[in-house]
Amino acid sequence: MRDYKKALTNAFVKMAPGVIAATVVTGAAHGQEMPAPSEASTFVFNTSLFLISGMVVMFMAAGFCMLEVGLVRSKNAATICVKNIALYSVAGIMVWLLGYNLIYGIEEGGFIGKFAVWGFDESEALENGYAASSDWYFQMVFVATAASIVSGTLAERIKLFPFLIFVAILTGLIYPIQASWKWGEGFLHTAFGFADFAGSTLVHSTGGWAALAGALVLGARKGRFEGGRVNAMPGSSLPLATLGTFILWLGWFGFNGGSQLALGTIDHAMSVARIFVNTNMAACAGVVTALLLTQLRFGKVDLTIVLNGAIGGLVAITAEPLTPTLPAAVLIGAVGGVIVTFAIPLLDRFKIDDVVGAIPAHLFCGIWGTLVVPLTNSDATLLGQLAGVVIIGVFVFAVSLAVWLALKFTLGLRASEEHEQLGLDKAELGLEAYPEFANG
């Protein structure tokens, strides 16, 4: 996304006041004479977009936490809370120490960025058109999002500290290296013309691949696939899971809207607004599709799959939320709803235990959203999109698998059978999420 912004802000800075030669697709704006903002106001609005979008994306960590806490059994609820607040914090520290300069310290067309700690430096701020710290903050909360995806899939059976070690590697190395290939203008950007506006592949599929590798190494929860059948393990609080989904949906306006990376001109403002509408439409379509499909397939509406439908629609539109028309945005989101409805029982058939449905929603819908970009954006090609999906997929999955296996054979990944039965809250934390009801 950064390359996109640089081109635009530079174009603006160099231009005389008057007509703004925008490359953004804003329909009605073309050919109109538009008032030019001052450099200062552009700077302030660009920076504000990063800060405000970053704040709502940060709140997505709460959304993931509530979604996950609602879909685990109450004996593991406090542990999932610990994991969520810890993974956000580990991500913040790792992006400071390693991540940011790995993403943006890369040479054009390169394969790996710089190993350097990030620090306050506003020397190029005026040239870039935004405060450097605001960009760091915005990128950091994105990295945390990818880590959140992993915790839900592996809930109820993974030990706390091995999980957090994986999060440190994911947020400090795996995510930044693959993100640099596109957003740092590395080889995927220059050689393949790969397009991923806000991260269907770079953020969501990356989290999804890491989660899938973890689920394969870790195995299913005890009793989940025993007796030749799929045994449901109902979550402890569907209202909390629903609240979490609403929070994620809200956060997505920052996630996609903020990825316009500029709000300092009328054209950018119109683009951000258009992104909000498309993002919303895709989620609505994902929900309605999952609602109807679960009614048809199971005879009853399945709330938690409907919640996944919202996420699936949002992930699908994330690769390109700007160029789609309204019908296209609805179609992209609706297919996300179809994918989650069919992929959730499919994973069960393969005995892959994904507690919250993160693999269908983030990985599968992320792939769909990335591949469908050329439908609405002629700058992207199917081949380039496929290259990005495959190259990032192979890299993230292979490295994640190696890290999970290394953790399994050193520290051990999985809680003991006894601890799993007792619940990780009592076993690992020595407390209960809802102590007043526990002894009733």
Add this chain to the structure above:
Amino acid sequence: MKFIIAVIKPQKLDDVRKALTDLGVEGMTVTEVKGFGRQKGHTEVYRGAEYNVDFMPKVKLEIAVAADRVAPTIDAIQKAAQTGRIGDGKVFVLGLEEIVRVRTGETGDAAL
């Protein structure tokens, strides 16, 4: 004196309480319980997978009554709790040796 234990459907609790207070029953103890009888359990669907709920949620009432009030009390519970469908519950009647009112020390029927 008799001790009556009734296990009924949760949604019938209000009807039963009203029928019993209309009858002049002075007190009862209510507990949320789970169990099964002829109804067995039922199946629910979660994330596309069916699962059995083996123990159905019920409400248990405990009521102490004087000997001459036993028949109308049982009758009131049976009528108020009945839906006619499986799982309506049961009424158990036990002998009751002694009652003590903690506040005054009264015993027997006077403590009811």
